[in-house]
Structure formats: structure tokens, C-alpha cells
Amino acid sequence: ALPDSHSHIRAQFPTLTQMLGDYPLCYLDTAATSQKPQSVLDAMAQYYLNDNANVHRAAHQLSARATSNYEKVRDELQGFINAKRREEIIFTHGTTESINLVAYGLTPQIAAGDLILIDTAAHHANIVPWQELAKRTGAIIKPIPLDQDGRLDRHAYQVLLALKPKVVALCHVSNALGTVNPVVELVQQAKAQGAITLVDGAQAVAHLSLDMAAIDCDFYVFSGHKMYGPTGIGVLYGRFDKLDTLTPLLTGGEMIKRVSFDGTEFGSLPNRLEAGTPPISEVIGLGAAIRFLQQHLTPAVQAHEAELLQYLQQQLRALGDVHLYAAHSDNLGAVAFNLGDEHHQDVGILLDQQGVAVRCGHHCAIPLMQSLNLKGCCRASIGIYTNKADIDRFIAALASVKELLL
Ligand code: PMP
Numbered sequence: 001a002l003p004d005s006h007s008h009i010r011a012q013f014p015t016l017t018q019m020l021g022d023y024p025l026c027y028l029d030t031a032a033t034s035q036k037p038q039s040v041l042d043a044m045a046q047y048y049l050n051d052n053a054n055v056h057r058a059a060h061q062l063s064a065r066a067t068s069n070y071e072k073v074r075d076e077l078q079g080f081i082n083a084k085r086r087e088e089i090i091f092t093h094g095t096t097e098s099i100n101l102v103a104y105g106l107t108p109q110i111a112a113g114d115l116i117l118i119d120t121a122a123h124h125a126n127i128v129p130w131q132e133l134a135k136r137t138g139a140i141i142k143p144i145p146l147d148q149d150g151r152l153d154r155h156a157y158q159v160l161l162a163l164k165p166k167v168v169a170l171c172h173v174s175n176a177l178g179t180v181n182p183v184v185e186l187v188q189q190a191k192a193q194g195a196i197t198l199v200d201g202a203q204a205v206a207h208l209s210l211d212m213a214a215i216d217c218d219f220y221v222f223s224g225h226k227m228y229g230p231t232g233i234g235v236l237y238g239r240f241d242k243l244d245t246l247t248p249l250l251t252g253g254e255m256i257k258r259v260s261f262d263g264t265e266f267g268s269l270p271n272r273l274e275a276g277t278p279p280i281s282e283v284i285g286l287g288a289a290i291r292f293l294q295q296h297l298t299p300a301v302q303a304h305e306a307e308l309l310q311y312l313q314q315q316l317r318a319l320g321d322v323h324l325y326a327a328h329s330d331n332l333g334a335v336a337f338n339l340g341d342e343h344h345q346d347v348g349i350l351l352d353q354q355g356v357a358v359r360c361g362h363h364c365a366i367p368l369m370q371s372l373n374l375k376g377c378c379r380a381s382i383g384i385y386t387n388k389a390d391i392d393r394f395i396a397a398l399a400s401v402k403e404l405l406l
Contacts, residue, residue, distance in 0.1 A: 006304065009296050010385040012037040023355025026393045031175050031203060031334045031381035032359050033225045036289075040229055043288035044281045055280055056254060056271075070280055073287035074270070077235060080290045081210040081220070085240055087269040088212075091278050094234035095202040096125040098221035099169075101236055101273060102198055103129035105246025106167070109196075112138030114166040117195070119181070120146050120371050121174040124364045126200045130169055139166065146371055150326025152181055161193045168195040173203035176363035176379060177326040178309070178334035180204075187217045196242065202226055206383060207305060207332045209297070218242040224282060228384070229289030233282035236273070243269055250275035296384060308382055308391060309335065315395045321406055322398075325372055334381040336363075339398065342405050344376045350404065351378075354397040 010016060013035045018025050027035060047069065053062035055070045077089045092098045110116075116130050120143045134141050144160060147153040152170075161168075168190040173180050187197045198219040201210065205222040212220060219242065224233035238246070248255060248266065255275040257265040266272050312335055313327045325336040339347045348360035359379045362369045369376060380394060 006301070006387065009301070010387060012039065012292075013385050014038060014041075016385060020352075020355040026354075026356040026390050026397075028380040028382065028386070028390065028394055029357045029359050030206070030383035030386070031178075031226070031379065033231065034206060034228045034383050035385065036230065036285075037228055037292050039292055040285045040288040044230060044285040047281045047284045054277055066280060069287070070278070070283050073283050073290070076287055076290050080294065081212050081235075081237060082214075083212045083237055088237055088240050088243060090236040090238065090243070090270050090273045091283055092221075092234040092236050093232055093279060094223040094225070095123075095200060095221050096234075098219075098234050098236035099125055099198065099200065100129045101249045102219050102221075102238070102246065103133040104249040105273075106196065107133060107136055108247060109245065110137040110139050110166060114139040115160075115163055116141045116167040116169065117144050117160050117165045117190075118142075118169045119144050119152060119171050121150075121152070121177065121179065121181075121365065121368050122169065122171050123175050123200065123202065124366070125202075126169050126171060126198075127367065130167070143367065144170075146368075149328070150177060150372065151179055151328075152186070157186070157189070161189055161195070164193050165190070165195045167198070169198045170200070171203070172199050172201040173207070173332050174326075174365070174368070175203045175334070176365045176368055176377075177336050178203075178331035178381070179326050179328065180330060180332050183215050183217070187215055191216070203333060206293070207297075207302065212237055224286040224289060227286075227289055228292055230282045230285040232279045233286050235286075240269065243273070246273065248273055248275065252276055254278075301384060305333075305382060305384065305386075306330075308386055308388065309333065311388065312380060312382070312391050312394075315391060316398075319395060319399060319402065321402060325374070325377060333383075334379050336377045336379050338374070338377050339402060340406050344378045346405070347378050347398075347401055350401040351394070351397050354400070356394050356397045358394075 015035045051065045053066045055067040074086050074089045078086045145153045145156045190197050197217040199217045201222040206227045220237040225231040252275040257267045316322045321340045323338045344360040361376045
């Protein structure tokens with residue numbers, strides 16, 4: 001059942017009320033980027049309208065205000081993901097930068113022949129930085145295969161873990177399929193073999209309450225723009241002792257303790273990993289997104305999202321001639337499909353002509369597509385503002401596309 005508050009939540013997203021030609025927008029591409037509530041837009045505007053100044057530097061009041069608002073978000077994030085210390089939160093420009101920061105930062109700790117395990121479902125952002133690390137060090141990358149249900153193969157994982165990998169890179173929720181990894185168990189098993197663990201939570205953070213103490217991974221990464229916040233801001237969470245061992249990817253201002261032409265001493269966390277002027281308005285926007293989620297992503301709303309996704313899966317099955325991929329009832333946020341043998345791009349364009357926005361392609365997960373024997377697929381994804389009418393409109397549009405093509 002729909003919680004009463006739900007239409008009130010949707011009303012906070014100005015973009016969702018627009019028309020595309022004769023059709024009201026039906027936005028089913030939240031996994032690519034979410035829409036932003038008014039409170040996030042207001043917080044960012046407020047910074048530029050009133051407080052605009054660089055952080056951490058000047059003696060003046062504007063800078064003090066900007067710095068305090070910026071650093072407050074670090075505290076809020078610490079609470080939001082249940083991290084032990086505020087210094088464990090590093091602001092980056094997104095998930096991609098967060099993973100690059102870890103993969104680069106670990107370079108001196110990796111030797112030729114070391115093993116790096118990567119989830120087959122990983123987004124390219126959680127593959128390519130590790131490949132570059134392997135190029136620099138001579139480390140070896142092995143994918144963790146999927147089972148027949150499109151989930152991480154637990155047996156194969158055990159066999160690979162017995163090889164004592166140095167790093168295990170997992171995704172929490174697959175961006176292409178919506179499948180969910182049992183990360184608490186997977187991390188525990190990897191750590192028992194002495195691996196450094198990184199979990200990509202880009203697709204988890206808008207749907208789940210995150211608890212770093214429970215997941216207990218060494219590194220956890222996500223992007224602001226997928227959790228109702230702005231683009232250009234991401235988070236790297238790291239256990240203090242692990243984070244403190246990373247070689248900085250970026251060097252320069254803000255990250256130093258002392259500089260002379262004889263040499264430079266780096267500062268301490270978190271500044272050591274945040275060189276240069278940070279994305280200040282984006283951090284402040286992210287703070288508003290966290291407050292939005294803390295207020296609105298209640299267990300009832302989470303249950304509603306789960307029900308909607310199951311309804312979406314059921315309606316796609318009921319339409320007929322639709323192939324679904326790894327569409328389990330406990331998936332989160334997204335459903336991957338193809339219509340008959342039609343090209344995913346054709347289906348996407350025809351849906352767009354009726355105002356329905358879905359994503360089509362390889363979803364930055366080409367190895368995953370290959371393991372499913374697919375060139376690509378369509379993905380419909382939902383968020384906190386999606387309602388049953390969106391799903392019904394999408395299914396009606398897809399039915400008319402089916403009529404046209406099949
Ligand atoms: N990982 C996953 C699971 C994602 O869904 C995405 C975004 N599609 C990324 C990483 C990359 O995030 P960003 O582009 O924000 O850096």
C-alpha cells in the first residue's frame with residue numbers, strides 16, 4: 001500500500017511536472033541520475049547567493065560560514081552511513097574518482113602477481129582503475145563469475161578467495177540489473193582471507209540505509225547525483241587506518257602541512273586526500289540530499305519502492321515477448337529487459353516519443369553484458385518519487401511499441 005506521504009514526496013521534485021510534447025514526463029532513469037528535490041536546489045542557491053567564499057582559508061565571515069556549512073556535511077555523512085570518525089569521509093567528484101583514489105593510492109602496497117578480484121557485475125568505474133593498478137604493479141585481475149541466476153557465484157567466490165587475493169572489489173547493487181549482493185557476508189569472507197575490500201554503493205545509497213559498522217568493508221564509495229543530490233560530488237568512506245595508508249592521487253593546496261622547495265609534508269585526513277578547492281556548493285547540496293533521505297526514506301517508503309519494482313517486473317512479464325534479466329523479487333531500483341529480438345536502442349527511442357525515459361545500452365558494464373550473452377538491454381529504474389501511474393504509463397507505452405515492432 002502507498003504511504004499517504006508519497007504524493008507529498010513527489011511534489012518536491014520540480015522537473016517531474018513537465019510535459020514532453022503531448023506527454024507528461026515519465027522518468028524511469030533514476031539509476032543514471034536521480035531528479036533533485038527543491039531543498040537541494042535551494043541549499044545550493046543559498047550558498048551562491050549568500051555565503052560564496054572559499055573554505056578553510058580566509059579569516060573573513062563568509063569563508064567561516066562556507067567552511068562551517070561544508071564541514072557540517074562531513075559530520076552529517078558520518079552519521080548517515082554510521083562511520084566511526086568524521087575523518088573517514090572524503091569528498092570526491094563522484095564514485096569514479098573515489099575508486100580511482102583508492103586504486104591509485106594502494107599502488108605501493110601491491111606487488112607483481114598479487115590478485116585483485118572484481119565482481120563480474122561491476123560498473124566500468126570499478127574495473128578500469130583496477131586494471132590500471134594492475135598495469136602499474138604487475139598484479140593479476142580475476143573476475144568473480146555470476147551464477148545462473150545472474151547473482152555473484154558464492155561457490156566460485158570461495159574458490160577464488162582461497163587464492164588469498166590482495167583486493168576484492170564488489171558492487172553493492174548492480175546498476176544494470178538491480179541485483180543485490182549480500183555484502184556483509186561477502187566482505188567478512190574476503191577479510192577472513194586478508195583482502196582489502198571495496199564496495200561500490202552508487203546504486204545502493206538511494207534505496208538502503210547504509211551502516212559501515214555492519215558492512216565492515218575497508219572502502220565504500222558513492223555519488224551524490226544518484227541519491228537526489230547534485231552532480232560533481234561523491235564520497236569515499238574508508239576505515240581510518242586503511243585510508244591513512246593511501247598515497248594521494250591529487251597533490252597541491254589544502255592537502256599539505258608544510259611546503260618548501262626542499263620537500264613537502266602532507267597534512268592529515270581528511271584534507272590529505274582533498275587537494276584543491278573542493279566542490280563546495282555540491283557538498284552543501286549533498287547535505288540537503290542527506291537530510292531529505294533521512295526524513296523521507298522511511299521503512300514504509302522502502303517497502304513501497306520494493307513493491308513498485310515487483311509490480312514493474314510482474315507487468316513486464318505479463319506483457320509477453322519481454323526478456324527479463326536476473327529480475328529477482330529482492331532486487332533494488334532497476335529492471336533490465338529486451339523486447340523480443342528488437343534492438344534496445346529502437347525500443348528506447350520509441351518509448352521516448354511517448355515521454356517515457358529509460359536507459360538503453362551496455363550500462364557501463366560490458367563484461368556483465370558479455371556474461372549474459374547480450375549486446376545491451378533497456379533498463380527501467382525507479383526512485384523515491386516513482387508511483388504506480390508511472391509504471392502503468394510505461395507498460396502501456398511498451399505495449400504500443402510492441403504492437404508497432406513485433
Ligand atoms: N558504479 C555504479 C554501480 C554506478 O551505477 C555508477 C554510475 N552509473 C558508477 C559507479 C559511476 O558513478 P559516477 O559516474 O557518478 O562516477
